[in-house]
Amino acid sequence: MSEIRLKCPDTLNAESGPALLEEVKGGLPEEGQNVVLDFSRTRSMDSMGSAWLMRLAEAVRGRGGELRWEHASGDVVAFLDLVKPGLLTRPTPPERAPGFFEATGGSAINMVTELREFWNLVIDTIYWTVLAPFEGRGFRWGLFIDEMHEMGVRAVQIVCLMNFLLGLIVAMLLSKQAEAYGIQIFVADVVMIGFARELGAVMTATVVSARTGAAIAAEIATMQVQEEIDALRGMGLNVTQFLVSPKLLAMLVVLPCLVALGIVCGVLGGAVWGIFVLDFEPSVWFNETLQRCELRDIVEGMTKTIVFAVMIVLVGCHNGLRVTGGSRGVGLMTTRAVVMDIFFMIIIDIQFATLFYYVLE
Amino acid sequence: MSSNKPDTEHGRKPVQAKNGAPIIEVRDLVTRYGETTVLDGISCAVRPGEIFVIIGGSGSGKTTLLKHMCGLLQPAAGEIVYRGQDITRMDEDELAQMQRSIGIAFQSSGLFNSMTVGDNVALPLREYGEVDNSLIPDVVRMKLSLVGLADAENKLPSELSGGMRKRAGLARAIALDPPLVYFDEPSAGIDPIMASGLDDLILDLNRLLGTTFVIVTHELDSIRKVAHRILMLDRGKVIFLGTMEEADHTDVERVRQFFERRPDEFIAHRNIA
Ligand SMILES: Nc1ncnc2c1ncn2[C@@H]1O[C@H](COP(=O)(O)OP(=O)(O)OP(=O)(O)O)[C@@H](O)[C@H]1O
Numbered sequence: 117m118s119e120i121r122l123k124c125p126d127t128l129n130a131e132s133g134p135a136l137l138e139e140v141k142g143g144l145p146e147e148g149q150n151v152v153l154d155f156s157r158t159r160s161m162d163s164m165g166s167a168w169l170m171r172l173a174e175a176v177r178g179r180g181g182e183l184r185w186e187h188a189s190g191d192v193v194a195f196l197d198l199v200k201p202g203l204l205t206r207p208t209p210p211e212r213a214p215g216f217f218e219a220t221g222g223s224a225i226n227m228v229t230e231l232r233e234f235w236n237l238v239i240d241t242i243y244w245t246v247l248a249p250f251e252g253r254g255f256r257w258g259l260f261i262d263e264m265h266e267m268g269v270r271a272v273q274i275v276c277l278m279n280f281l282l283g284l285i286v287a288m289l290l291s292k293q294a295e296a297y298g299i300q301i302f303v304a305d306v307v308m309i310g311f312a313r314e315l316g317a318v319m320t321a322t323v324v325s326a327r328t329g330a331a332i333a334a335e336i337a338t339m340q341v342q343e344e345i346d347a348l349r350g351m352g353l354n355v356t357q358f359l360v361s362p363k364l365l366a367m368l369v370v371l372p373c374l375v376a377l378g379i380v381c382g383v384l385g386g387a388v389w390g391i392f393v394l395d396f397e398p399s400v401w402f403n404e405t406l407q408r409c410e411l412r413d414i415v416e417g418m419t420k421t422i423v424f425a426v427m428i429v430l431v432g433c434h435n436g437l438r439v440t441g442g443s444r445g446v447g448l449m450t451t452r453a454v455v456m457d458i459f460f461m462i463i464i465d466i467q468f469a470t471l472f473y474y475v476l477e
Numbered sequence: 478m479s480s481n482k483p484d485t486e487h488g489r490k491p492v493q494a495k496n497g498a499p500i501i502e503v504r505d506l507v508t509r510y511g512e513t514t515v516l517d518g519i520s521c522a523v524r525p526g527e528i529f530v531i532i533g534g535s536g537s538g539k540t541t542l543l544k545h546m547c548g549l550l551q552p553a554a555g556e557i558v559y560r561g562q563d564i565t566r567m568d569e570d571e572l573a574q575m576q577r578s579i580g581i582a583f584q585s586s587g588l589f590n591s592m593t594v595g596d597n598v599a600l601p602l603r604e605y606g607e608v609d610n611s612l613i614p615d616v617v618r619m620k621l622s623l624v625g626l627a628d629a630e631n632k633l634p635s636e637l638s639g640g641m642r643k644r645a646g647l648a649r650a651i652a653l654d655p656p657l658v659y660f661d662e663p664s665a666g667i668d669p670i671m672a673s674g675l676d677d678l679i680l681d682l683n684r685l686l687g688t689t690f691v692i693v694t695h696e697l698d699s700i701r702k703v704a705h706r707i708l709m710l711d712r713g714k715v716i717f718l719g720t721m722e723e724a725d726h727t728d729v730e731r732v733r734q735f736f737e738r739r740p741d742e743f744i745a746h747r748n749i750a
């Protein structure tokens with residue numbers, strides 16, 4: 117096998133590297149030709165020089181040859197030794213992006229695994245929240261109280277404000293339409309019905325999923341990333357018992373309360389518009405409102421709320437536990453949790469609307 | 478192929494540091510976290526080309542001192558002089574300029590999780606624009622092969638072991654061949670073979686590129702192998718500053734205890750009971 121020999125310059129650095137590479141490329145007429153670099157003149161080299169050397173080695177290897185060197189002395193020997201592993205190994209090619217069928221199949225499999233994981237979480241949660249406390253296997257009441265404070269008490273202000281404003285907006289929009297027919301008083305009815313059946317629950321659940329759902333996902337995901345979940349498991353403790361059930365129970369207590377508050381605030385928002393802008397007597401307005409306040413509507417709103425509560429906690433925990441990678445994974449999973457919350461909320465809402473107005477009618 | 482020379486030939490022994498104006502000097506540094514004083518009047522000077530090792534018990538403030546020396550923390554009192562300039566008085570731009578000329582490998586690696594290991598190393602190269610763009614992949618590969626991670630280039634940090642992450646952090650720290658490198662606990666979480674490989678790497682970089690190292694470590698073997706000078710912290714004070722030989726003959730009880738690996742009394746009692 118033939119070889120070509122080349123003399124390295126006095127100093128091998130960022131300036132002299134490119135020239136050497138050109139020289140080698142120019143002098144490589146045949147496939148499989150080896151290159152021998154003669155370092156006898158070279159007194160010094162630096163990192164940039166060795167990066168060029170690396171590229172040179174790759175170029176020679178690309179033609180099926182091999183790079184060798186000789187007559188190095190002093191520091192250059194040490195430097196070459198230091199970078200030798202890099203010179204002798206091929207760069208690892210970046211991972212091939214999967215093709216269409218592979219990608220489709222991959223996501224189908226992922227979905228199945230995800231569903232299975234979610235199902236396991238649901239079963240576990242039912243056991244640890246509903247059955248285990250009665251079997252005397254313990255429930256973390258302290259955490260439950262803390263969570264209620266965090267999820268409930270601290271969310272009161274924002275929930276009230278959002279619902280109040282929404283009530284105001286709804287009344288504002290409707291009163292324009294009602295004016296045309298002179299039936300402004302019906303705005304009170306619509307606000308009441310709207311909030312009891314739909315808006316109170318949906319608005320409050322949206323606020324809570326953005327607030328608490330995201331917090332749950334982020335907290336559990338961070339715990340997963342920092343090996344806290346592994347630590348918990350390693351101590352023989354159950355993740356669902358420790359983290360999920362207290363949150364779930366707290367949410368089940370707190371969300372209906374928040375929704376009730378939300379309904380009241382929404383109705384008050386409408387009333388502010390009715391009394392101060394539409395100039396109704398407060399007694400007239402509230403009388404109309406109370407007449408429209410039906411148990412059936414409230415029951416619908418509250419049943420929905422219970423389902424929302426379960427969904428928000430389970431989706432948050434599920435996404436948190438699925439995290440891979442570090443800080444970026446935490447961000448992705450938190451976003452995913454909130455998006456899923458809102459998506460499922462709408463789906464659940466549709467189910468309830470169908471159930472209450474078309475099936476049970 | 479280059480010949481395999483015996484280790485002594487290019488001296489894998491600590492060479493004496495060059496004398497001259499210190500590259501970084503700490504003067505009467507005081508740090509408090511809230512009420513607790515963590516560092517209480519620390520003074521030391523690191524000479525260019527030196528391997529300066531900081532030792533001390535866990536929680537004695539080594540990491541804190543290191544963070545001060547790269548301008549990441551503002552001291553309660555005292556000065557930190559880098560090449561004649563006090564970094565505690567620098568504005569943001571000057572500080573950024575100073576930080577570009579140092580490399581930092583953090584105790585918990587500090588790699589960006591969203592990027593591959595290769596991109597992590599490439600980041601300073603790309604951002605500072607001092608290296609020809611087309612050469613960056615080769616520089617990255619070279620730096621990674623220096624720390625024995627040539628095949629981890631396309632992996633994400635979360636796919637590496639703790640020790641691998643630490644080495645990747647070092648590769649990123651030395652990406653730009655900075656004259657001054659801080660290294661917090663290089664050998665923690667690394668097997669002895671790799672740890673001694675890292676020691677060799679530190680010595681080689683120090684000798685070949687003249688890189689100054691400030692290293693926090695607990696590894697006695699590694700200290701013996703690399704340290705030009707040693708600084709020992711205890712309860713916020715410098716209790717020892719000198720060469721390894723001086724450390725072997727010092728009267729300071731705490732230093733002797735450290736190097737002889739003798740436990741504190743109360744732990745000894747606990748062990749008996
Ligand atoms: N952000 C912080 N807030 C409050 N106290 C802190 C903070 N960071 C560190 N400390 C305290 O400062 C002291 C020194 O911490 P430092 O991280 O510098 O220790 P260290 O010497 O590096 O320890 P180790 O060898 O365990 O890494 C410790 O007592 C620690 O409790």
Ligand SMILES: [Mg+2]
Nearest residue numbers: 539540584661
């Ligand atoms: Mg530390």
